[in-house]
Amino acid sequence: MSNVKTAISILWFLFTIVIGSYYFVLTNDVQNLEKELAQINRDIENDIRDIHILEADWSELNNPERLKVLAGKYISLDFIKPEQIINYSALPLEGEIFENPTMFAKNNRGLRLLANSER
Amino acid sequence: MLKVSLSKRKNNYLYTPGQEIYFSSGSFGWETEDETVNVCRNRIFVIIGLFLFIYLVIVIRLFNVCLVDGIQINREAVSYYKPKSGLVFPVHRANITDRNGVIIATNLPTVNLFTNPKKVSNAKLIAKKLSEIFPDIAYEDFLIKLTRRSSFVYLKRNISPQQQAKVNALGFPELEFQPSEIRVYPQKELLAHVLGNTDIDNNGIAGLEKSLNDRLSSSTKDLRLTIDLGVQYVVREELIHAKKKFSAERATAVLMDINTSEIIALSSVPDYDLNKRDFKDKNIKFNFATLGVYEPGSVFKVFNTALGLDSGKIKITDSFDATKPLKMGRHLITDYRVPAKWLTVGETLIHSSNIASALMALKVGKNLQIKFLKNLGLFDKIENLEIYEKGRPLHRSENYWQDDTVATTAYGYGISVTPIHIITAFSAILNGGIYTPPTLTLESNRKSKRVISTQTSKDMRKLLRDVVIYGSAKNANIDGYEVAGKTGTANKLENGKYVKGKNITSFVAAFPVSDPKYALIVVLDTPKGSKETWGFTTSGWNAVPTGANIISKVAPLLNVQPNYDLDTQRLNVYKSYTAKD
Numbered sequence: 001m002s003n004v005k006t007a008i009s010i011l012w013f014l015f016t017i018v019i020g021s022y023y024f025v026l027t028n029d030v031q032n033l034e035k036e037l038a039q040i041n042r043d044i045e046n047d048i049r050d051i052h053i054l055e056a057d058w059s060e061l062n063n064p065e066r067l068k069v070l071a072g073k074y075i076s077l078d079f080i081k082p083e084q085i086i087n088y089s090a091l092p093l094e095g096e097i098f099e100n101p102t103m104f105a106k107n108n109r110g111l112r113l114l115a116n117s118e119r
Numbered sequence: 120m121l122k123v124s125l126s127k128r129k130n131n132y133l134y135t136p137g138q139e140i141y142f143s144s145g146s147f148g149w150e151t152e153d154e155t156v157n158v159c160r161n162r163i164f165v166i167i168g169l170f171l172f173i174y175l176v177i178v179i180r181l182f183n184v185c186l187v188d189g190i191q192i193n194r195e196a197v198s199y200y201k202p203k204s205g206l207v208f209p210v211h212r213a214n215i216t217d218r219n220g221v222i223i224a225t226n227l228p229t230v231n232l233f234t235n236p237k238k239v240s241n242a243k244l245i246a247k248k249l250s251e252i253f254p255d256i257a258y259e260d261f262l263i264k265l266t267r268r269s270s271f272v273y274l275k276r277n278i279s280p281q282q283q284a285k286v287n288a289l290g291f292p293e294l295e296f297q298p299s300e301i302r303v304y305p306q307k308e309l310l311a312h313v314l315g316n317t318d319i320d321n322n323g324i325a326g327l328e329k330s331l332n333d334r335l336s337s338s339t340k341d342l343r344l345t346i347d348l349g350v351q352y353v354v355r356e357e358l359i360h361a362k363k364k365f366s367a368e369r370a371t372a373v374l375m376d377i378n379t380s381e382i383i384a385l386s387s388v389p390d391y392d393l394n395k396r397d398f399k400d401k402n403i404k405f406n407f408a409t410l411g412v413y414e415p416g417s418v419f420k421v422f423n424t425a426l427g428l429d430s431g432k433i434k435i436t437d438s439f440d441a442t443k444p445l446k447m448g449r450h451l452i453t454d455y456r457v458p459a460k461w462l463t464v465g466e467t468l469i470h471s472s473n474i475a476s477a478l479m480a481l482k483v484g485k486n487l488q489i490k491f492l493k494n495l496g497l498f499d500k501i502e503n504l505e506i507y508e509k510g511r512p513l514h515r516s517e518n519y520w521q522d523d524t525v526a527t528t529a530y531g532y533g534i535s536v537t538p539i540h541i542i543t544a545f546s547a548i549l550n551g552g553i554y555t556p557p558t559l560t561l562e563s564n565r566k567s568k569r570v571i572s573t574q575t576s577k578d579m580r581k582l583l584r585d586v587v588i589y590g591s592a593k594n595a596n597i598d599g600y601e602v603a604g605k606t607g608t609a610n611k612l613e614n615g616k617y618v619k620g621k622n623i624t625s626f627v628a629a630f631p632v633s634d635p636k637y638a639l640i641v642v643l644d645t646p647k648g649s650k651e652t653w654g655f656t657t658s659g660w661n662a663v664p665t666g667a668n669i670i671s672k673v674a675p676l677l678n679v680q681p682n683y684d685l686d687t688q689r690l691n692v693y694k695s696y697t698a699k700d
Contacts, residue, residue, distance in 0.1 A: 027186055049209035049228060059222035060305035064352035079353075080675040082599040082683075083691040090688035 210300050212321055213334070214341045215314065217348040218383075218561065223306050224314055224328070224393075226321065229277040230296040232286060236267045239293045249274065252285045276319060277301045302328075304393035309351055311390035312406035313344070313559065315507060319396075323507075325404070327559065330507040343561045345381035350374060353672045354384040358641075361665040362388050365646035365656075371407040371538055372669060377546045377629055377638045380555040380565070383677070385409075385539075407642065409501075412510040412535045416609030417471045417658075418545075418625045418640075419531030424468060425548045425579050426491045427479045429571040435578055438463050439475035447523040452477050452530075455657075468582050468605065469590035473530040480529035485520055488528065494570045495544035495554060497536050503556035503565055510537040531607055541627060542640040549583070549603070549629045549638065552576045584632045591659040595628060595667040599681025600674050603635075604628030604666070606658035611645060621645050624658035626666040630674065631682055637674075641666040 071077040210226035217223055239245065246261035253275055264272050277299060278286070286294055302317045304310075315326020321336070323329035327344075335342060358370040371387040387407040405411070427433035438461040445452040457470040467475040480488060492498055500511045513535040515524050527533040539557060547554035552571040571579075583603035587596050591606040604627055611621040625642045629635045646661040648654035674681070 024185065045209065052209055052225070053227060055222055056225045056227060056303060056305055059225070062221060063306055064309070064349055068352075079672045082597060082671060082674065082681040084695070085599075085675060085681050086688040086692060087685065090685050090692060 210339070212300065212302065212317075212336055213339050215327065215335070216341050216343050217346045217351075218343060218381075219347065220341070220343070221348050223310055223344070223346075223348065224302065224304050226300040227303050229279070229299050229301045230283055231276045231299045232274045232278055232283075233295055233297055234265065234272060234274055234293050235270050235295075236265055236272055237270055239265050241291075242266050245289075245291055245293065248289050248291075249286070252282055252289075253278075306348065307392045307394060308390050309348070309355060310346065311393055312387045312404075312408065312508075313346065313385055313506065314393060316393055316396065326406075326507055327505055330505050331560075344559055345376075345383060345561055346385070346559070347383050347676070349676050350673045351384040351386060353676070354669055355386040355388065355390075357665055357669045357672070358386055358388045360668075361641075361643060361646075361661065365643060365649070365652075365661045367643040367646040367661070369405075369407050369411075369644035370642070370665070371411065372639065372641045372665075373408050373538055373542045374669070374673065375542050375546055375557065375638045377550045377635045378553075378555075380543055380546055380557045381561075382557055382559050383637065384673075385559070387411075406506070406508045407538065407644065409504065409506050409537055409539045410508040410510045411642075411644075412513055412537055413623050413642075413644075414532050414535050414609045414612060415541055415625055416531040416607035416623070417473075418541055418605050418607035418627050419528065419534070420468060420471065420476045420607075421545060421548055421579070421583065421605045421627065422492065422495060422497070423476050423480050423529040424464060424582065425571050425575055426488060427483050428464070428578055429491075429575040430483050430487050432483050432487075433464065433479055435464050435582075439467060439472075439478040441467075441472045441474040443474075445474045445477055445526070447477070447526045448521075450523055450527065452526060465582050465585055468586050471591055471606065476529040477526035480525050481522060485522070485525050488525055489517055489520060491570075492528070492534075494568075495547060496556070497534070497540055497544055501539060501543065501556060503558065503563065504539065505559045505563065509539075512536045512540060531609060538625070538640050538642050541625070542638055545627045545629070545640070546638045547571070548579050549576060549632075549635050580629075580632045580635065583629070587628075591657075592626065592628070592663050594659060594663040595626070595670070597667055597671045597674075598687070599683040600670055600679065601631040601633055601682060602628050602667070602670060603630070603632035604639075604663075606663055608657040620656070622656050624656070624662040626658055626662035628666050628670065630670055631679060633682065636679060637677060639666055639669060641669065 209228055212226045214222050214226075215224035236242075242262060242265040246258050246265055249261045250256060250258040256275065261274065264274055274294070275282075283296060286296075300321055302321055304314065313326055315328040315330075316324055317328050318324050323332035323335065327342075328335065331342065354372050354374060358372055361367065362370040369388065372384070373382060373386075374384040375382050385408050387405075389403045391403045428435060441454060441457060441462045442459045444454075452473050454470075454472050454474055457472045457474075462470065462472050462475045464479075466472070467479065489498075498512055498514060500509050514528075515533060524533050543557045544554070547570050551573050552569050552575065553567050554570045555567040556565045558565060580603055583605055584601065586592050586605055587602050592602075592604045595602045595604055607625040607627075608622050609625075610617040610619070611623050612618075613621070623642065623644050624646055625640065627638070627640045629638045641662045643662050643665070646656050648656045648660075652660040
C-alpha cells in the first residue's frame with residue numbers, strides 16, 4: 001500500500017515538474033514572440049513615419065512653381081492655349097495636302113476663309 | 120583561548136572543529152547522553168527548516184518574477200506597442216490635401232531640446248557649444264536659460280535630426296530630447312489665406328487651421344479641400360502679375376464650381392509663406408476674398424436685373440429712360456460713358472447704366488429687393504463657409520431702406536459685401552437658379568435652394584454673354600470658352616468718404632455660358648492707370664484682362680472643351696502646321 005502511495009506521489013511530483021517546466025518554456029516562448037511582435041510593430045511605425053515624411057517631401061517637389069521652372073528648362077512645356085484643343089473631326093484627313101492650301105481649300109471651307117483673308 | 124583549546128582538557132565546554140565531543144554525566148543535570156543527542160537533532164532540524172524556508176522564499180520569488188510579474192509587464196508592453204486600430208500614426212494632426220490628394224499641410228515629427236537647469240553643472244560650456252550648433256540663438260540667451268531657477272526649460276524647440284545628432288555628440292547628459300511635431304506647408308504661399316496657420320503647439324490660429332481645429336486634431340484622416348492646386352497656382356500667378364502691372368494695393372480672385380459652389384481656387388495677394396511664422400507686416404494676413412467687405416458697384420446690376428426679370432415686373436424687352444440723370448433726394452444718379460437714350464434691359468447691362476438700373480429697381484420695389492438680396496445670402500455672413508475669417512455685409516437697416524437705397528443698391532452702392540458673397544450669388548443666377556452655400560472641403564453638407572426660375576437664369580446667361588461680346592468686358596471674349604460676365608468699378612470709401620481716382624474694380628464671369636461650369640470673380644483694389652490702359656482705371660482695363668488670362672489658362676486644366684466651329688479649328692490646325700515650318 002505504502003509502495004502504491006509512494007509511486008503515486010512520485011508520479012504527481014514528476015507530473016508537476018513536467019507541467020511546470022512546460023509552462024515555463026511556453027511562457028518564455030510567448031514573451032519572445034511578443035517582443036518580436038513589438039519590434040515588428042515598431043519597425044512598421046518607423047516605416048509609416050518615413051513614408052509620411054517622404055510624402056511631404058514629394059508634395060514639396062511637386063510645387064507647381066518648381067514644376068513650371070523645370071518644364072520650361074527641360075521640356076519647354078507651357079500652358080495649353082484654347083486654339084490647341086480641337087475636335088477629332090477637325091484633323092486633316094490622310095492625303096490632305098497642307099503644303100498647298102489653295103488646293104486643299106477647294107474641299108475645305110475653313111481654308112477657303114484663310115485663303116480669302118490672305119488674298 | 121588558544122591555550123584552552125590546545126590543552127585537550129576534557130569538560131571545558133569549548134570544542135575545536137573536528138574534536139571528538141565527550142559527553143560526561145554528573146556536572147550538569149541535563150547533560151545526559153540522550154538529551155545531548157536530542158539537542159543536536161533539534162538544532163539540525165532547525166537549520167534544515169531555516170534553509171528550506173530560505174529556498175522556499177527564493178522559489179516563490181523566482182516564480183513571481185518569472186511568471187506572474189513577467190506576464191504583467193508583458194501585458195503593459197503589448198498594450199503599449201499594440202496598435203489600437205491598425206498602427207499608431209506618427210503624428211497627431213491630420214494632413215490637409217487638395218482635391219486631388221496633394222498634401223498642402225502636414226505635421227512632421229521633430230524633437231524639442233530641453234534641460235533641468237538644477238542639474239546643469241557647466242552652464243557656460245554648454246551654452247557655448249549650443250550656440251555653435253544653433254547660430255540663431257545667442258550664447259547669452261542659452262546661458263540665461265541654463266541658469267534659470269526652474270526644473271524645466273526648453274532650450275530649442277523643433278530641432279532638425281542633424282542638430283539632434285550634433286547635440287547628442289556633445290555628450291552632456293543634462294541635455295534631453297522630447298518628441299514633438301511641427302506643422303509644415305510644402306506649398307508655402309500658395310494657399311496662405313485659405314489654410315491660415317498654427318501656433319508652436321500646433322493649434323490653429325487662422326484660416327481653416329483655426330475653424331477646423333477640432334476636426335484636424337481629433338482624427339488623422341486627411342482633410343480634402345475643394346481647391347485644385349494647379350488652378351490655384353495659375354490664379355495666384357495672374358493676381359501677382361496684375362497687382363504689379365496695375366500697381367494695385369491688393370488683388371483677389373475666387374474660382375468656383377458654378378453648380379456645387381465648391382471653391383476651386385481662392386487667392387488674395389499680398390500673401391505670405393506659411394512656414395515663416397513671424398510677420399512684421401500684419402497687412403499681408405488680410406484675406407480680401409472672404410473678409411474684404413466693399414461696395415461692389417456695377418456687378419450688382421446682375422442681381423438687380425435677375426430680380427427684375429424674375430419678379431415678372433420687368434420684361435426683357437422693356438426700355439428705361441437714361442437720357443437724363445435721376446434725382447433721388449440728395450443723390451443725383453448719373454452714368455459714366457453711356458449713350459443718353461432709352462435703354463433696353465440688355466443695353467442697360469452692356470453699357471452698365473446706373474440710371475436704367477435704378478429705374479428698374481424702383482419699379483420692382485423695396486420689399487422684393489430686400490427679400491431677393493437676403494435670399495442670395497447678401498445680407499448675412501456666410502455661415503457655411505469653413506474658413507475662420509468671414510466678413511459680415513454692411514447695409515442699411517430695413518427700416519431706413521428708402522427709395523434712394525433701393526436705387527443705389529441697384530448698381531452696387533450703399534451695400535458692402537465680400538467677393539465670396541458676390542461669386543456665390545452670381546453662381547446661383549447663372550447655374551439655373553439654385554443657390555448653394557460655398558464650401559472649401561469635400562466633407563461639407565449643404566442645403567441648396569431655388570432663388571430664381573430656370574428661365575430667368577437662361578435669360579441672364581444670354582444678357583451677360585452680350586456684355587462680354589459688345590460691352591465693357593470685351594477683353595474677356597476668349598475664343599471658344601464662351602465667357603459671360605459683368606464688370607464693376609466702384610469708388611473707394613476711405614474714412615467714410617469716396618476718394619476720387621481710387622477705385623475697386625471687379626469682374627464676375629462664368630464659362631462656358633452654353634452650359635456653365637465655373638464662375639470667377641477678380642477684384643483689384645486701387646489699380647492705377649498706365650500707358651497701356653490709356654490712363655483708365657475702370658474694370659474693363661484691369662480686372663477683365665486679368666480674368667481673361669485666368670480663364671484661358673485654367674479652362675484646359677479644368678477639362679473645359681473650347682467650343683468653336685470646325686472651320687476655325689481647321690484653321691488652327693493649318694496655322695500650327697505652317698508655324699512649324
